[in-house]
Structures are given as C-alpha cells and as structure tokens.
Amino acid sequence: MKVLVPVKRVVDYNVKIRVKSDKTGVDLANVKMSMNPFDEISVEEAVRLKEAGVATEVIAVSVGPQQAQETIRTALAMGADRGILVKTDAEVEPLGVAKILKELVGAESPDLVIAGKQAIDDDSNQTGQMLAALLGWSQATFASELEIADGKAKVTREIDGGLQTIEVSMPAVVTADLRLNEPRYASLPNIMKAKKKPIDEKTVEELGVDIAPRLTVLEVTEPAAREAGVKVETVAELVDKLKNEAGVIG
Amino acid sequence: MALDLETRNQLLDTIRRFVRERLVPLEGQVAEDDEVPAEIVQEMRELGLFGLSIDPEHGGLGLNMEEECLVALELGWTSPAFRSVFGTNVGIGSQGLIMDGREDQKAHWLPLLATGEKIASFALTEPEAGSDAGSVRTSAIRDGDHYIMNGTKRFITNADKASVFTVMARTNPDVKGAGGISAFFVPRETPGVSVGLPEKKMGQHGAHVCDVIFDDAKVPAECLIGDHEGVGFKTAMKVLDRGRLHISAVCTGVAERLIDEMTRYAAERKQFGQAIGDFQLIQAMLADSKMEAYAARCMILDAAKKRDAGENVSVEGSCCKLFASEMVGRVADRAVQVFGGAGYIADFGIERFYRDVRLFRIYEGTSQVQQTIIGKAMLRAVRD
Ligand SMILES: Cc1cc2nc3c(=O)[nH]c(=O)nc-3n(C[C@H](O)[C@H](O)[C@H](O)COP(=O)(O)OP(=O)(O)OC[C@H]3O[C@@H](n4cnc5c(N)ncnc54)[C@H](O)[C@@H]3O)c2cc1C
Numbered sequence: 001m002k003v004l005v006p007v008k009r010v011v012d013y014n015v016k017i018r019v020k021s022d023k024t025g026v027d028l029a030n031v032k033m034s035m036n037p038f039d040e041i042s043v044e045e046a047v048r049l050k051e052a053g054v055a056t057e058v059i060a061v062s063v064g065p066q067q068a069q070e071t072i073r074t075a076l077a078m079g080a081d082r083g084i085l086v087k088t089d090a091e092v093e094p095l096g097v098a099k100i101l102k103e104l105v106g107a108e109s110p111d112l113v114i115a116g117k118q119a120i121d122d123d124s125n126q127t128g129q130m131l132a133a134l135l136g137w138s139q140a141t142f143a144s145e146l147e148i149a150d151g152k153a154k155v156t157r158e159i160d161g162g163l164q165t166i167e168v169s170m171p172a173v174v175t176a177d178l179r180l181n182e183p184r185y186a187s188l189p190n191i192m193k194a195k196k197k198p199i200d201e202k203t204v205e206e207l208g209v210d211i212a213p214r215l216t217v218l219e220v221t222e223p224a225a226r227e228a229g230v231k232v233e234t235v236a237e238l239v240d241k242l243k244n245e246a247g248v249i250g
Numbered sequence: 251m252a253l254d255l256e257t258r259n260q261l262l263d264t265i266r267r268f269v270r271e272r273l274v275p276l277e278g279q280v281a282e283d284d285e286v287p288a289e290i291v292q293e294m295r296e297l298g299l300f301g302l303s304i305d306p307e308h309g310g311l312g313l314n315m316e317e318e319c320l321v322a323l324e325l326g327w328t329s330p331a332f333r334s335v336f337g338t339n340v341g342i343g344s345q346g347l348i349m350d351g352r353e354d355q356k357a358h359w360l361p362l363l364a365t366g367e368k369i370a371s372f373a374l375t376e377p378e379a380g381s382d383a384g385s386v387r388t389s390a391i392r393d394g395d396h397y398i399m400n401g402t403k404r405f406i407t408n409a410d411k412a413s414v415f416t417v418m419a420r421t422n423p424d425v426k427g428a429g430g431i432s433a434f435f436v437p438r439e440t441p442g443v444s445v446g447l448p449e450k451k452m453g454q455h456g457a458h459v460c461d462v463i464f465d466d467a468k469v470p471a472e473c474l475i476g477d478h479e480g481v482g483f484k485t486a487m488k489v490l491d492r493g494r495l496h497i498s499a500v501c502t503g504v505a506e507r508l509i510d511e512m513t514r515y516a517a518e519r520k521q522f523g524q525a526i527g528d529f530q531l532i533q534a535m536l537a538d539s540k541m542e543a544y545a546a547r548c549m550i551l552d553a554a555k556k557r558d559a560g561e562n563v564s565v566e567g568s569c570c571k572l573f574a575s576e577m578v579g580r581v582a583d584r585a586v587q588v589f590g591g592a593g594y595i596a597d598f599g600i601e602r603f604y605r606d607v608r609l610f611r612i613y614e615g616t617s618q619v620q621q622t623i624i625g626k627a628m629l630r631a632v633r634d
Binding site: 074194 | 256260
C-alpha cells in the first residue's frame with residue numbers, strides 16, 4: 001500500500017507574525033519557515049504505517065517555491081521514501097492544491113492520502129475534503145486514531161463534544177488532528193541520509209491544472225489589541241459585573 | 251567531509267527544537283532529582299547525539315570541528331548536565347581511541363559508543379595529580395599478556411555509568427615525567443576495577459563524578475591504546491586540546507541563553523514606573539554580555555575552521571576556553587544582577603546556571619593552566 005502525504009511549508013509556529021503595512025498579507029521576509037505541524041503528524045502516521053508493515057511506500061508531496069524542497073527533506077528525514085515538489089511561486093488556494101494532488105494521485109495510485117487537517121498559516125481546513133470530493137474517495141477528517149485492515153480504514157474523529165468512530169472503504173483521504181500521534185524528531189543520521197533520497201520536480205503547467213485564484217483577499221489586519229482587565233474588590237462586585245456587564249451569567 | 255548547508259541547517263534545527271521542547275522544560279526537575287530521566291537518554295540515543303564526532307564508518311555522524319561547535323552552541327542553551335550525558339562519548343572519553351587507537355580497538359568500541367549503548371569516561375585526574383597531569387601515579391606494570399594497574403582516579407565524569415575508561419597510567423616507574431605514561435582503554439568489568447559513589451557538587455546536578463579505583467586490576471595488554479607505551483600523556487593532551495573548542499562552544503551557548511533570559515526580564519520588569527531595561531545601567535550589562543558572547547562565538551568558529559583546515563590551533567583553543575569560560579561566568583553574574591532578588595531565588599533558574607557555569611573555569615584545564623599554555627607558547631615562539 002502506497003501512502004501519499006502532502007506537506008506544506010509555513011511560517012514556523014514559534015514566529016510572532018507581523019502584518020505588512022499595506023495590509024495585503026503577512027510579512028514573510030526573513031521569517032523562519034517550517035513544516036506545517038499537522039503535516040508532521042501525517043508524516044509520522046504514514047511512517048508508522050510503514051514501520052508496522054501496513055504501508056510499503058510513503059511519498060511526501062509539497063506545492064510551493066523551490067525552498068519547499070527543505071520541507072520535503074524534513075519528511076524524508078522522518079522516514080518518507082521519496083518526494084515530489086510541484087514548483088510554483090504563486091499563492092495556491094486549497095482548491096488549487098487539491099487539484100494538483102488529484103493529478104499526483106492519478107499518477108502514483110496510492111491507497112491512502114494522509115493530510116494535515118489544516119495549515120497553520122491560512123487555517124483553511126479544506127484541502128483534504130476537496131481532494132476526496134474531486135477523487136470521489138471516502139474521507140475521514142480530524143483523525144485521532146487510524147487503523148487499516150481488510151481494505152477499510154477505521155478512524156476515530158475528533159468532533160464537537162466527543163469522539164466519533166467511523167469505518168470508510170479504501171482508497172481514502174484522512175486528515176490528521178493534533179492527537180493522532182506525537183511526531184518524532186528526525187534522527188541526525190537520518191537527516192544526513194535524507195539527502196540521498198530522490199525528490200522529483202514538477203510544474204503546475206506539466207500537470208495541466210488551473211490554479212488561478214477564486215478568492216480575493218480584501219484586507220489582512222492584526223487582531224485587536226487586548227485591553228487591560230479590571231481588578232474587582234469583592235466577589236459580589238465580580239458577580240455583578242458578570243451578570244450586568246459581561247452578560248455571561250443570568 | 252563538511253555537510254552541505256541545507257543538511258547542516260536541518261541538523262541544527264532539529265537539535266535546537268529538541269533542546270527547547272524536550273530539555274529546557276526539565277531543567278528544574280533534573281537539578282532536583284540529580285538525574286536525567288531515562289526516556290530522555292533514550293531520545294538522545296535515537297537522535298544520534300552520542301555519535302556526533304565518531305566517523306560514519308564506525309556508526310557516528312563524523313561532524314567536523316566547526317559543525318560540532320555549532321551543535322555544542324545549541325546544546326549550551328540548556329542545563330550543561332544534559333550535554334554531559336553524551337559529552338564524554340563525543341569528546342574526552344572516546345577521542346583518545348579515535349586519535350591513537352588501533353583499528354581493531356576502534357572497530358570494536360566506536361560503534362557501541364556512537365549509539366550510546368556504552369558510555370566511555372576519561373580518567374586522568376588523581377588525588378595528587380590535577381593541573382600537574384604529567385605527575386600521575388597510577389601504575390600499570392606489564393606482567394606477561396596483562397598489565398597490573400594500581401591507583402585512584404578522581405572526579406571522573408560519568409564514571410557511574412561508564413562501561414569503559416580511557417586511563418592514563420605510568421607504565422615505566424623509572425621515568426618520572428610525562429614520558430612514563432601510557433593510555434589504556436579499560437573495560438569496567440576488568441577484575442580489580444571499582445567505582446566510588448557520586449560526589450556532591452556545587453552545580454550541574456544530573457551529571458555525576460566519581461572515583462575510579464584500580465586495585466591490582468588485571469588489564470589485558472591489548473587494552474593499551476595504540477601499539478606503543480610512553481605516549482599516553484601526548485594522547486591525553488591531544489584529547490583535551492580538541493575538547494577545549496567544544497567546551498568553549500557550550501559556555502557560549504549558555505551565555506546566549508542567559509542573555510535571552512535577562513533581556514526578556516529587563517523588558518518586562520517595571521520599577522520607578524518603567525521597564526528596568528530602559529535604565530542605561532541595565533542596558534550596559536546587557537550590551538557587555540552580548541558583546542562578549544559574540545566575541546566568543548567568533549573566536550570559536552574561527553579556531554574550529556582553522557582546525558578543520560589542518561592547522562594546529564592549540565593556542566587558539568586555549569584562548570577560546572579561557573575567554574569563553576570566564577565570559578560565561580561574568581554573564582551569569584550579570585544575569586543574577588539583572589534579575590535582582592529573583593536571580594537569587596531557585597524558581598527562576600538563574601542561580602542554578604550561575605552555579606553550573608562555575609565548573610567551566612576548572613575542568614579540562616583551569617583558567618590558570620590555559621594562561622600558562624598560551625604564555626609558554628608565546629615565549630617559545632620568540633625564543634626559537
Ligand atoms: C565536575 C568535575 C568533573 C571533572 N571531570 C573530569 C574527568 O572526566 N576526567 C578527569 O580526568 N578529570 C576530571 N575533572 C578534574 C579536573 O580536570 C581537575 O579538577 C582540574 O584539572 C584541576 O585540578 P585540581 O582539581 O587538582 O586542582 P589543582 O591542580 O590543585 O589546582 C588548584 C588551583 O591551583 C592553580 N594552579 C595549579 N597549578 C598551577 C600553575 N602551574 N600555575 C598557576 N596556578 C596553578 C589552579 O589553576 C587552581 O586554581 C573534573 C573535575 C570536576 C570538578
């Protein structure tokens with residue numbers, strides 16, 4: 001069984017991001033970039049499937065600029081077998097990524113795609129679902145457990161207020177939630193060996209996909225600064241404020 | 251062979267993340283328990299940290315000196331006790347064998363050391379031989395196909411966990427100085443070898459030192475490092491020479507961590523209605539610390555690059571060790587000052603670093619020994 005894992009290069013989760021002064025987006029100049037944390041979880045899950053003998057090959061795919069190759073290398077260091085970089089300097093919306101992935105799925109015929117449930121830059125939470133729809137495959141989103149047996153995937157999903165366990169037939173698209181696993185640190189020897197694993201480069205034109213944006217960003221702004229709180233003197237005053245000012249208790 | 255930039259960055263990035271996500275949160279606990287948790291040691295093994303300096307042919311990473319220093323700078327960001335877990339396998343414990351060992355010795359031991367399956371310690375210091383390491387009294391007298399070893403080694407890092415010791419002992423009692431000393435790679439289970447209880451120390455809790463005692467220990471002749479007696483002191487000095495750059499980088503990493511801590515604190519803490527960082531007297535402490543840490547970083551990487559290019563950097567190495575270890579002492583002192591009362595209180599962790607870094611001016615050659623090495627070399631150069 002082949003597993004395809006899309007990995008996105010995003011602003012590192014430790015970076016304090018700044019909005020560009022012209023409000024067109026986030027300032028990316030000299031900002032540290034890393035693999036989307038949810039994608040690390042999907043790579044980890046795929047590698048575990050391989051280590052358990054369930055998967056035979058793990059392919060890491062990234063859509064992005066030349067530097068996205070580093071993100072693929074990280075996946076290779078974690079244990080993926082090979083990579084595919086679909087090179088583009090354009091901003092690609094979730095639908096565009098889903099279409100590109102559909103073409104790659106067509107070429108590679110994996111039985112399973114494990115994607116992150118969302119990327120921490122735009123928080124779209126759409127690519128996995130769109131890909132499943134385009135392929136006509138089963139989908140199981142927000143996975144916190146994944147078990148593969150007899151051509152089916154048993155997936156525990158994190159839903160509002162609890163967990164839902166579903167069984168979907170393969171091939172399927174699964175999206176990884178935070179608790180699916182704890183991704184490993186790539187070992188230093190594996191980081192060095194990853195250099196020797198192959199990364200294929202493709203272009204969007206080669207794949208014949210239209211990635212023209214469907215959306216227009218009107219404005220990007222920083223969240224409103226939090227105002228300082230107030231100190232209350234007594235419990236009675238607190239209750240009064242909660243009732244009459246905040247309106248959170250009746 | 252040097253790594254390409256992308257691989258090197260990925261390596262350093264991974265170590266940085268490991269240090270900050272896994273080790274930093276445990277600093278207080280490790281000091282309290284005087285023990286690095288077993289699962290952390292296992293993670294260090296899986297990460298490959300024990301094999302940083304051992305060549306790939308023997309199962310390690312084979313980093314060059316510059317790369318090793320860059321890694322040590324990252325490792326310095328947390329309690330030095332963590333680095334000690336694998337520090338002797340990377341440095342003083344293994345290097346004697348790597349530099350002067352026979353191929354059969356290396357083939358047997360290095361793969362075990364690279365994975366961290368076995369720990370190696372370096373046993374030079376004795377109760378009566380510290381800075382004057384050439385005066386070691388531990389004896390190893392050849393008796394057929396064995397050496398009979400007698401003596402006590404003192405303050406030996408990781409001795410409680412070690413499976414094997416690099417031991418400097420006198421094989422020729424008639425030669426009083428360094429020329430009578432040979433180096434051995436002695437397995438712990440050798441009959442007559444025993445290890446004392448860990449000493450109580452000022453800082454770096456979680457890293458242990460003990461006596462190692464040889465009482466008519468029957469050491470097989472093949473444990474001699476290399477093929478010749480009488481060159482063990484040279485081996486020891488080469489090992490320490492190389493280790494100085496690594497230790498200097500650790501010192502500088504700790505200084506950078508402390509500078510980060512004190513700058514954040516100075517930006518937050520308010521007195522007289524403003525952040526203390528806005529007082530120029532506080533800024534002076536921050537700026538002096540930054541300047542000194544930057545100077546140390548530059549010195550270390552310069553010396554490391556020269557060493558990788560094949561130059562003899564014995565003097566530069568001593569300059570780095572002298573400057574970086576004294577520098578981190580000054581920086582730790584300023585960090586306590588910037589934190590004020592909080593700097594003296596254990597919960598903030600600053601006083602712990604203050605105690606931890608005190609060791610750097612003492613081991614692997616005291617500051618006075620470094621000064622002596624540098625000064626002697628300078629005079630030798632003009633006299634020759
Ligand atoms: C935590 C810890 C870990 C250690 N780990 C190891 C280890 O793994 N392996 C190992 O072999 N050793 C180890 N040591 C020993 C360490 O290397 C020695 O303590 C150090 O070399 C100093 O020797 P000493 O303690 O005998 O001090 P001494 O040599 O007695 O020095 C006392 C003072 O006299 C000064 N002095 C000595 N000679 C001169 C001189 N010629 N000119 C001017 N001043 C001089 C010294 O600088 C120092 O200030 C460790 C020590 C500690 C504390």
